[in-house]
Amino acid sequence: MSSNALHFEVTHTCKTTKARVGRLKLSRNHTSRGPIETPVFMPVGTQGTLKGLTPEQLHQLNCGLNPQLREQSVKEIIKRDCPGYAIGGLSGGEDKDEFWRMVTLSTDYLPKDKPRYLMGVGFAIDLVICSALGCDMFDCVFPTRTARFGCALVDNGQLNLNKQIYEKDHRLIDDKCICPVCQYGYTRSYLNTIVTKETTACHLLTIHNVAYQMRLMSRIRQSIIEERFPDFIKEFVSNYYQDKDIPQWIINSLKSVNIEL
Known part of the structure; x- marks a missing residue:
């Protein structure tokens, strides 16, 4: 039908x-x-x-x-x-x-x-x-659910911004990311200070995580179109692990x- x-x-x-x-x-x-x-x-x-x-x-x-x-x-x-x-x-x-x-x-x-x-x-x-x-x-639900737990998605997995190691980490979540959260300069240290206290952190991480997934799929599509998908996979897997x-x-x-x- x-x-x-x-x-x-x-x-x-x-x-x-x-x-x-x-x-x-x-x-x-x-x-x-x-x-x-x-x-x-x-x-x-x-x-x-x-x-x-x-x-x-x-x-x-x-x-x-x-x-x-x-x-x-x-x-x-x-x-x-x-x-x-x-x-x-x-x-x-x-x-x-x-x-x-x-x-x-x-x-x-x-x-x-x-x-x-x-x-x-x-x-x-x-x-x-x-x-x-x-x-x-x-x-x-993964990108939105993991944001509620204070985690940000990056190419080598995810950053648990609840952890103490991010208290003085003034880098962006991902310096290659073009989402509003990274472009507006929200740092890992700032997100660490609010992630367990303010719902704003969940909102910001959700924006980043959804944008990350969308950008990943765009990269996959582009690599297929440009006939370099196998190389993209090898590089992605290497960075991920x-x-x-x-x-x-x-x-x-x-x-x-x-x-x-």
């Missing part, structure tokens, strides 16, 4: 991975929205589910990840010729090596001319990896799309 309410066009593809850049247009009640450039991150607010259950308890209830069932599901749903497809059930703390395999299994089967929306995924490293695996759209060991799931997932770290 194809719909004129959604139009999606792939404009560029990565020659190495499954990543692509697309343009999405929405029309409803004679009102047009867009174009929206993909890959795109969409900040949202949702309520958590299945709180209080361990992974073992979920497994006992026959919950979990099954590649055969997911393959059966994707084959059946594409018969319906939907305007786009959501990939769900992968943002609840699943084992990362299973997570990426379910993502790439889904994108292998989903139509190339329809948008693929990976639900509830928002960590920066996940956005980069899953773009490489062929996903177009992401949403998550710095002196730490790169998790094996990242090495495995990128190897599956022809990127060797």
Whole structure:
């Protein structure tokens, strides 16, 4: 049941991975929205589910990840010729090596001319990896929720501005950031003094975190268009982990799309 309410066009593809850049247009009640450039991150607010259950308890209830069932599901749903497809059930703390395999299994089967929306995924490293695996759209409460805990997102993870080490740190959150918070000169030390006392801190960090996610997706799109996405990934992963060991799931997932770290 194809719909004129959604139009999606792939404009560029990565020659190495499954990543692509697309343009999405929405029309409803004679009102047009867009174009929206993909890959795109969409900040949202949702309520958590299945709180209080361990992974073992979920497994006992026959919950979990099954590649055969997911393959059966994707084959059946594409018969319906939907305007786009959501990939769900992968943002609840699943084992990362299973997570990426379910993502790439889904994108292998989903139509190339329809948008693929990976639900509830928002960590920066996940956005980069899953773009490489062929996903177009992401949403998550992470950038806004982590702001409420006093954390700012940067390329090597996040800064917990509650910590004492930032009391006399007069640097910006990120000197490369063009968000209003960084451009207006709010320093780490200033945010440290108000982060547990004033709601203003939450507001400022939310602005920065959402802007960070948007800028990250813009960098991903631009690197695909300029045919340097594999190099972008290698540089991003190197900066993200710095002196730490790169998790094996990242090495495995990128190897599956022809990127060797």
